[in-house]
Amino acid sequence: MKNELRKLGVEKMGKKKETITIYDVAREAGVSMATVSRVVNGNPNVKPVTRKKVLETIRRMGYRPNAVARGLASKKTTTVGVVIPDISYAFFAELTRGIEDIANMYHYNIILCNSDLKKDKELQLIEALLEKQVDGLLFLGGEVTEEHREIFAGAQVPIVLAGTRDDVDEERPFVTIDQVQAAKDATQVLIKEGHDRIGLVGGPLDDPIIGYPRYQGYKEAMEEAGLNIDENLVRLGNLRYDSGVKAAEELLSSNHPPTAIFAVNDEMAVGVIHAAQDLGRKIPEDVSVIGFDNIPLAAQVRPLLSTVAVPMYDIGAVAMRLLTKYMNDESIEDNRVLLQYRLELADSTRLKEF
Amino acid sequence: MKNELRKLGVEKMGKKKETITIYDVAREAGVSMATVSRVVNGNPNVKPVTRKKVLETIRRMGYRPNAVARGLASKKTTTVGVVIPDISYAFFAELTRGIEDIANMYHYNIILCNSDLKKDKELQLIEALLEKQVDGLLFLGGEVTEEHREIFAGAQVPIVLAGTRDDVDEERPFVTIDQVQAAKDATQVLIKEGHDRIGLVGGPLDDPIIGYPRYQGYKEAMEEAGLNIDENLVRLGNLRYDSGVKAAEELLSSNHPPTAIFAVNDEMAVGVIHAAQDLGRKIPEDVSVIGFDNIPLAAQVRPLLSTVAVPMYDIGAVAMRLLTKYMNDESIEDNRVLLQYRLELADSTRLKEF
DNA sequence: CTGTTAGCGCGTTCAT
DNA sequence: ATGAACGCGCTAACAG
Numbered sequence: 001m002k003n004e005l006r007k008l009g010v011e012k013m014g015k016k017k018e019t020i021t022i023y024d025v026a027r028e029a030g031v032s033m034a035t036v037s038r039v040v041n042g043n044p045n046v047k048p049v050t051r052k053k054v055l056e057t058i059r060r061m062g063y064r065p066n067a068v069a070r071g072l073a074s075k076k077t078t079t080v081g082v083v084i085p086d087i088s089y090a091f092f093a094e095l096t097r098g099i100e101d102i103a104n105m106y107h108y109n110i111i112l113c114n115s116d117l118k119k120d121k122e123l124q125l126i127e128a129l130l131e132k133q134v135d136g137l138l139f140l141g142g143e144v145t146e147e148h149r150e151i152f153a154g155a156q157v158p159i160v161l162a163g164t165r166d167d168v169d170e171e172r173p174f175v176t177i178d179q180v181q182a183a184k185d186a187t188q189v190l191i192k193e194g195h196d197r198i199g200l201v202g203g204p205l206d207d208p209i210i211g212y213p214r215y216q217g218y219k220e221a222m223e224e225a226g227l228n229i230d231e232n233l234v235r236l237g238n239l240r241y242d243s244g245v246k247a248a249e250e251l252l253s254s255n256h257p258p259t260a261i262f263a264v265n266d267e268m269a270v271g272v273i274h275a276a277q278d279l280g281r282k283i284p285e286d287v288s289v290i291g292f293d294n295i296p297l298a299a300q301v302r303p304l305l306s307t308v309a310v311p312m313y314d315i316g317a318v319a320m321r322l323l324t325k326y327m328n329d330e331s332i333e334d335n336r337v338l339l340q341y342r343l344e345l346a347d348s349t350r351l352k353e354f
Numbered sequence: 355m356k357n358e359l360r361k362l363g364v365e366k367m368g369k370k371k372e373t374i375t376i377y378d379v380a381r382e383a384g385v386s387m388a389t390v391s392r393v394v395n396g397n398p399n400v401k402p403v404t405r406k407k408v409l410e411t412i413r414r415m416g417y418r419p420n421a422v423a424r425g426l427a428s429k430k431t432t433t434v435g436v437v438i439p440d441i442s443y444a445f446f447a448e449l450t451r452g453i454e455d456i457a458n459m460y461h462y463n464i465i466l467c468n469s470d471l472k473k474d475k476e477l478q479l480i481e482a483l484l485e486k487q488v489d490g491l492l493f494l495g496g497e498v499t500e501e502h503r504e505i506f507a508g509a510q511v512p513i514v515l516a517g518t519r520d521d522v523d524e525e526r527p528f529v530t531i532d533q534v535q536a537a538k539d540a541t542q543v544l545i546k547e548g549h550d551r552i553g554l555v556g557g558p559l560d561d562p563i564i565g566y567p568r569y570q571g572y573k574e575a576m577e578e579a580g581l582n583i584d585e586n587l588v589r590l591g592n593l594r595y596d597s598g599v600k601a602a603e604e605l606l607s608s609n610h611p612p613t614a615i616f617a618v619n620d621e622m623a624v625g626v627i628h629a630a631q632d633l634g635r636k637i638p639e640d641v642s643v644i645g646f647d648n649i650p651l652a653a654q655v656r657p658l659l660s661t662v663a664v665p666m667y668d669i670g671a672v673a674m675r676l677l678t679k680y681m682n683d684e685s686i687e688d689n690r691v692l693l694q695y696r697l698e699l700a701d702s703t704r705l706k707e708f
Numbered sequence: 709c710t711g712t713t714a715g716c717g718c719g720t721t722c723a724t
Numbered sequence: 725a726t727g728a729a730c731g732c733g734c735t736a737a738c739a740g
Contacts, residue, residue: 019510019717021716021717021718022717022718023717023718031726031727032726032727032728033717033718033719033727033728034719034720034726034727034728035725035726035727036718037718037719037720038725038726040718041719045725045726046725046726047725047726050725050726062508064481064484064485065485065717065718066426066485066487066716066717066718067485067486067487068422068425068426068431068486068487068716068717068718069426069716069717069718069719069732070717070718070719071422071718071732072420072422072423072426072716072717072718072719072731072732072733072734073717073718073719073720073731073732074718074719074720074732075719075732077422079465079486086451087441087447087450087451087454088444088447088448088450088451090442090444090447093441093442093444093447094442096441096442096466097440097441097442097468100441100466100467100468101468104467104468109465109467109482109483109486110465110466111433111463111464111465111466112450112454112464112465112466113454113458113463114451114454114455114458127418128463129463130418131418131419131420131421132421132422132433132463133420133421133422154416156373241650241653241654267654270654271654274654274656277656296595297651297654299595300595300621300624300625300628300651300655301654301655302628302631302656373733375732375733375734376733376734377733377734385710385711386710386711386712387711387712387733387734387735388710388711388712388735388736389709389710389711391734391735391736392709392710394734395735399709399710400709400710401709401710404709404710419733419734420732420733420734421734422732422733422734423716423732423733423734423735424733424734424735425716425734426716426717426718426732426733426734426735427715427716427733427734427735427736428716428734428735428736429716429735
């Protein structure tokens, strides 16, 4: 009575078309809603003939299941939320690709949100995602504060950290690498080359994910080697190319410049290389440079950048896989995983092996 | 009676917690569901005292609105679908950032899907997105085929193309740039430098978005200048760095090599530069190179890459803005928009002005 | 300004 | 193997 009446609506682009429901299909096929629901959801308890008939009228009527209604009834949305600092960073883009591939494989969709590492925005996004009844949440980058823990604890769905970790909440699952050790390794490459004045182009030290741990690794390596860290050796940037350029200019034009530089990410490392070259230094003859991440850029500059190869795609993929296990109540053996990284020694360092 | 009973559930991470509804809040606050709904949705028709009371019990009970239920009742999900070729391409990552920023500004979330330019996957993703009742759809890259048009036509929601266009369906809104003209301009830079043997490192010619139109622009410029296009001048890659390297190696080691090369995207252009350098050619003295897109990489290599600066972020932002207009039934003046690009002439060409 | 009452479209018992 | 009926949590008239 209602379906019959609404056929006179004006049609603009994608507006006001009759919306055909499971009920319409049922009536048309001469079965009940339940039966239609069964065939749509692949329930085997349907006689083949009936199934065929229903499938046929579904096709004929152009019926499209309403996932929102299904979500309300079943309490599952097959959608997961992803909160990420900034998709325009190659690092996160690659990681997100890993997430999406696995999500897709398990028939989930992802709602992607950029947080710009702003705590308030992060919290607000997480809240919005939970309101949308995502079946799970992936949280990347940024510090996990007490407020995060609070909202995480109140969530009805599993939440996995990717590319970061929470050392306070010992239960919170995560997938990342050992940042400190990796940074230490990178520094040790430089030490092993024989340098004793090794500069650091770091990130913000109040960043508990990149800036601080990678600084920590540098510091530990230096101390263990009995090397000095004077303030002429350390500059902090914002992880972008330009800040790497600036940092290197300062470091290299000091009275007693470093002969090797560890930049805590590749973008800055490439900035360092270019700044050094502009100052007439040869890489790696005059200055050795090592980066961190192994984004595509590392292989698209000359000299090829030596760096710490972080399995970005895998971090995303493994984190998403872990999340699916939680969502499907699969048994999970390890929920705090540190993935392997490796040193990718190319042409910006003299050492090619470690 | 039910809410009271379910308090004995075991609690694992994010599982089986009591879900508190608008009804619970209403009962607790001594008002009706409608009133709670009103304050949640900011409806002004609520006495301040009442509003305060409701807000208070919402806070106290930790009530979180269920967007799925809201979506079913209101027929709006405040979610838009985004189908993109590959988020790990800098070009699309930047574009997506533009989309998300504007979406966020208008309180929409985005469901992101990678299609890898595979038609079947595209269609299937679009279908899934429509089932999820997105309020609108942004489709990027890839060819718009008859099957696309069919499913677009059957959609109940507005669909806007970004970074691409459909020349068959004259009604389909889009936001992009004039690819042919831009490629023509890039080629003309090289022509104006005085080259008569200008190589092209192109994309797949069956790609109607990048490969073909940019080839077309090259061809038109050459023809208008009365220059020859022999097959020793053209190589096709897959838009990635490595294929640029390979293409340039072939072009430059031929008997009569080009003295300038137009690569249809920056990744390949940088590959061209490096291949040329490895062959002992100086850029731009021996070979001029111009790229296309102006991804960050263009400013992170030496020599700095001359390129066509495509407003990637803006394409995304404007497309999303256009989509919001459709979704909110705002009046829209122009629904097929070509954004401005500009030539960014840096150090890989000799010409610095055009 | 507030409450009542229908649905929104579908999954899911529980019968049959 | 199939159908009837209820409920998921909320918005949207409509009354008052």
